[in-house]
Amino acid sequence: MNKPPTAGEPPTPLDDLLALLDLEPIEENIFRGTTDRPILVPRVFGGQVAAQALVAAGRTVPGDRQAHSLHSYFLRPGDPAVPIVYTVDRIRDGRSFTTRRVVAVQHGQPIFHLSASFQTHEEGLEHQEPMPAAADPSTLPTAAEMLPRYATHLGGQDRVERILEARAAVDLRYADEPPFASVGEPREAKSQVWFRTNGKLADDPLLHIVLATYVSDMTLLDSVLLAHGRGGWAVGDVVGASLDHAMWFHRPFRADEWLLYDQESPTAQGGRGLARGRIFTQDGRLAVSVIQEGLIRVPRGS
Template sequence: MSEEPGALEDLLDLLDLERIERDIFRGVSRSAVVPRVFGGQVAAQALVAAGRTVPEDRGAHSLHAYFLRPGDPGAPIVYNVDRIRDGRSFTTRRVVAVQHGQPIFHLSASFQLAEEGLEHQARMPDAPDPETLPTAAEMLPRYADRFVDPSVVDRLLVARGAVDLRYVDAPPYGSVGAPREPRSQVWFRTAGKLSDDPLLHVCLATYVSDMTLLDSILLAHGRGGWAVGDVVGASLDHAMWFHRPFRADEWLLYDQESPSSSGGRGLGQARIYTRDGALAISVIQEGLIRTPRD
């Protein structure tokens, strides 16, 4: 499944936070393709911290987060958990990630005791089978000459080695100068099997959810992104709702679109489906989208 067999183990180690006090955890960062901590990493680690203070019979059903400052990949991150509420059915936690004495990230997460209820969902859109699509190792080298720095290819392959992520159509850096419908689809799964811990699967989906959600904004304008040098961007806020059980080590379809961009910001929204068509997750993210100034 992966050309980097140790990459998933490294990512799992990254999510295995050190417990300093009852509600204080410490995490480290991995190599990034940009000189700041990857937002999906901070979100996933914060959710791990929150989940470790919640009874095991309650699963995460939503999170809402703000990225406040760029994270320093060379320094540890301290996660302070606030036990907001422990109710009969729901548990709420607030997590603040701190570096160098300043908050860099804020997360609110809610967990629910499993129960039955009304059921309906949106239909899964059409998409080709993931096995028919090129892997990252097959696709990325095709676009090396379009990147500001060709070494980005190797750095992306290392940074994403724990995840098998496959684009249905060309990514933004493959569509520079050719605006198209603001929609993007990718299939993803972890590059190896995971334990059955539901929190782990939710946290890994959170990690991956920040990788491509802003792509649809770039596609609408024929922009290639930071690797091409025609856009400066960063995640501003992120929200997820976990509807149904899923496994992050099995194929998930990430169907993404952008309804709007204005004021130096763009909005991405998405649904994540299991291969058999169950709607597992809804995601919304706003990002900073600026064009470089002369």
């Protein structure tokens, strides 16, 4: 992980996040992760659990192999009052690929399951979809500039402050109006955000993949909400949670440099919505593909 903050200087939000993701080894193949206090919802943020699980897997893999995919299921809500124990099963160590399975446990029960695959670098066929058009991130308002405009939609200034606190380690900028800006007005099921960490990161490739995994769970289901004119959990007109989450890491990238997260939803049904995303570097390289299904229920009378 990153170097600790300089003595005498208070830790930044990014320092706090990196400390949160830096697991404690307690036995061979067993790690313990702390949990963050709940700011927005009374459970552990799913992106945190996924990122910590990937850290646990990566700690058991040779350094010449990088994560190229993960597949995961959220099984139970995480309890922010107690640590999470991650057990790693070393499924396979082949000549080119390494596979790990991680189970996150609280109160004696699994809350999250992840399988991750790592590969040594190889040369091969190359092609990719072109990067979609998107506004320059430097021209977009920061969260601190944008969110106060929607304080009424979000439930007041206190709610705005809590959202800003929860995302303080990440500079995340909406390229279009967020779902809570147009409640009752269905739009195309597509959304875009730019993001980068609020501070520089060390050069460890796994660290950048872990930070992208953390952020990837923040806005992916927005596109589902847009199709129905719903503001989402931010305004309380739906009840939602991540059910599963899959990512493929195609090309090297840095999470402390601007990344475009292009998101869309092809379908929603049965109280569930499907969303898929593509993460591009600012110079147009397709770095990551993401797919997630989420629980999305409409409260009675809403």
